[in-house]
Amino acid sequence: MKIAHREISPSMPPLVVAEIGINHGGSLDVAMAMVSAAHKAGCEMVKHQTHFVEDEMTDEAKAIFPPNADVSIWEVMARCALSKDDEIVLKKHTESLGMIYISTPFSRAAADFLAEIGVAGFKIGSGEANHLPLIRHIASFGKPVILSTGMQTIDSLRPSVQALDDAGIEYALLECTNLYPSPPEIVSLQGITELRRAFPRAVIGFSDHSIGPEMALASVALGACILERHFTDTRYRKGPDIPCSMDPAELRFLIDRSKEIHTALHNPKLRTGPEEDVYRFARGSMVADQDLPAGHVIGAADIWARRPGSGEISVQHFDRLIGARLTRAVKRNQQLLWTDLDGVKPQANT
Numbered sequence: 286m287k288i289a290h291r292e293i294s295p296s297m298p299p300l301v302v303a304e305i306g307i308n309h310g311g312s313l314d315v316a317m318a319m320v321s322a323a324h325k326a327g328c329e330m331v332k333h334q335t336h337f338v339e340d341e342m343t344d345e346a347k348a349i350f351p352p353n354a355d356v357s358i359w360e361v362m363a364r365c366a367l368s369k370d371d372e373i374v375l376k377k378h379t380e381s382l383g384m385i386y387i388s389t390p391f392s393r394a395a396a397d398f399l400a401e402i403g404v405a406g407f408k409i410g411s412g413e414a415n416h417l418p419l420i421r422h423i424a425s426f427g428k429p430v431i432l433s434t435g436m437q438t439i440d441s442l443r444p445s446v447q448a449l450d451d452a453g454i455e456y457a458l459l460e461c462t463n464l465y466p467s468p469p470e471i472v473s474l475q476g477i478t479e480l481r482r483a484f485p486r487a488v489i490g491f492s493d494h495s496i497g498p499e500m501a502l503a504s505v506a507l508g509a510c511i512l513e514r515h516f517t518d519t520r521y522r523k524g525p526d527i528p529c530s531m532d533p534a535e536l537r538f539l540i541d542r543s544k545e546i547h548t549a550l551h552n553p554k555l556r557t558g559p560e561e562d563v564y565r566f567a568r569g570s571m572v573a574d575q576d577l578p579a580g581h582v583i584g585a586a587d588i589w590a591r592r593p594g595s596g597e598i599s600v601q602h603f604d605r606l607i608g609a610r611l612t613r614a615v616k617r618n619q620q621l622l623w624t625d626l627d628g629v630k631p632q633a634n635t
Contacts, residue, residue: 570596
């Protein structure tokens with residue numbers, strides 16, 4: 286898939302998405318500072334959350350308290366939502382730095398607003414992963430979609446994925462665990478493999494709510510092409526998502542290390558050019574393990590392999606030498622030559 290100018294595929298380094306989300310606490314200045322900090326850390330994409338509370342929730346939400354907050358979910362979002370004008374400014378600031386701006390709409394009105402201001406793509410959160418009317422509405426804009434799949438099974442996801450397929454858009458599915466933070470006991474790295482197997486048309490990624498970069502980095506080795514983590518410019522801020530947020534240093538670490546893992550992931554199993562110098566001394570050459578006379582028939586106890594590997598016969602040929610007759614006398618630790626062995630056809634070392 287492609288969002289704005291960024292290709293996202295197994296052949297490309299993972300796209301690391303810094304989710305500012307609601308960490309700005311409703312302050313445009315803080316949100317812009319977070320975007321700037323993500324840019325300085327080398328991030329390519331930031332993700333916001335667009336909350337129009339009246340269209341997103343009913344009054345019952347005022348009595349629901351999320352596990353990571355001490356006020357109702359209504360109050361959390363009311364405090365942290367940016368105005369339409371502020372979000373437009375934030376988007377412009379992000380794009381002025383050469384970064385890609387996307388956001389999660391939590392309502393139909395929010396999706397319409399993001400479409401109007403021309404976001405390059407949409408993120409759909411885990412809470413809406415089975416909200417087929419909203420998914421269809423977002424998909425109707427024809428933009429790429431990243432869908433988090435927390436709290437869902439493979440089977441419960443199928444209708445949502447079908448809706449994205451029916452819309453003919455490019456999309457990604459992110460394995461996710463929706464506890465903030467998520468301990469390793471409930472994080473599913475297997476989910477990445479299961480999503481790849483069940484939905485071969487999708488780009489697969491990992492939305493991480495654990496502490497530290499380890500889970501996200503491990504997901505790269507399993508094929509994750511997108512790494513999304515909450516982000517803050519400083520851990521000293523307060524907010525429900527701050528405990529599981531990375532700071533600029535960790536963001537830089539995640540970007541650099543994920544690129545290294547991606548590079549190594551595409552290297553086949555073979556001896557590389559830089560290893561040749563090591564191989565020449567590290568491998569063993571076949572030698573006599575005791576003084577042996579000419580005409581002696583070699584047994585397993587007569588030979589051994591010792592460094593360096595500069596000899597003519599590598600240890601890989603050990604078994605072929607058993608039963609050969611010596612054409613000359615050899616001393617202990619003398620490297621053997623193919624011409625020393627009667628009836629053995631020379632073979633190249635590998």
